[in-house]
Amino acid sequence: MDHELIKSRNVAKCVSAALALFNGNIRRIVSALWLPILVGAIVMAANMTISFSADRLGRNASVIPYVAPAAIILGLVVYVWLSSALFNLLNAQGLKRNVVKVSKVVLAYLVLVVVLGIVLGVAVAAYYFMSGPIDAQQPGAISMLVVKVIGVVMFFTIILGLLLLPFVYSYFAYMMEEGSFRSTFFPAYKVGLRHWGFLFVVFLVLGLIMFVLSVVLAMPLIILTSAQAISLRGMALGDPSGLPSYFPWLFFVTVTIIYCILYMLLVWENFVIYYVYGSIKRNELDREAKAKNKMLDNPELGN
Secondary structure, three states: OOOOOOOOOOHHHHHHHHHHHHHHOHHHHHHHHHHHHHHHHHHHHHHHHHHHOHHHOHHHHHHHHHHHHHHHHHHHHHHHHHHHHHHHHHHOOOHHHHHHHHHHHHHHHHHHHHHHHHHHHHHHHHHHHHOOOOOOOOOOHHHHHHHHHHHHHHHHHHHHHHHHOOHHHHHHHHHHOOOOHHHHOOHHHHHHHHOHHHHHHHHHHHHHHHHHHHHHHHHHHHHHHHHHHHHHHHHHOOOOOOOOOOHHHHHHHHHHHHHHHHHHHHHHHHHHHHHHHHHHHHHHHHHHHHHHHHHHHOHHHHO
16 A cells, blocks of 8 residues: 555654554555454444443343353454454465464464463462462451552563564564465564564553543543443432443444444554555665675684
């Protein structure tokens, strides 16, 4: 979609270029992505509506334990579909090929999450046994242990998150280039690690922007959720529900619209990372060219 992808840019220019790309191709983006975005929004809305309307299900409330797993599975399918359609706009490699590539990345991330979960569990268990026996009779001993364990989990989660940051570059390098998964994805991690600071600043800026926009978009949902909570509290005291019969449908439609907008914001966010990839790629090419020229000027360095 952009012939000036491989170009050195700072964070502000990546954000600006992504916005220009999004605005300049809005019809093409909507035409290619509206269906997976709508399906994804409906899946999320259905999950939230069923969860928040449990009091209206009566005997059918037994379906609730199956809602979250079904939503996760459907969410992964929609993610592969949406990401494949999005990358097809960016790399023009065909929807089928992008589905295969995104599926490989998702599978790799799932395996990585399982492995890291095991590592985190071992770390927590090691900390527990190193702490020695807990005197259950001592006031606050168990609560203090829980707080410490949560602290250990948060510490390791932050460290692992920072270490996983370069994989963002690996993901885009694999999706944008023609190499195989093995020859592209993991080797690109080293490149992403070399530009870790740049990636960190980019995601810090994106996180702040997305947080502000998400809070604004979530206001209608907060209002509806508060109304639901007040109604449930009154029903627990024996009062009739003050919500209209169409409230679940109002909630469903509202969440669907919100998620459609959020998905479009995520498309723009991916455009920012697209330009971040191009900037890092340009810097790496310049770095390799400089090293090659230095080698030609000083042949003895290669010996």
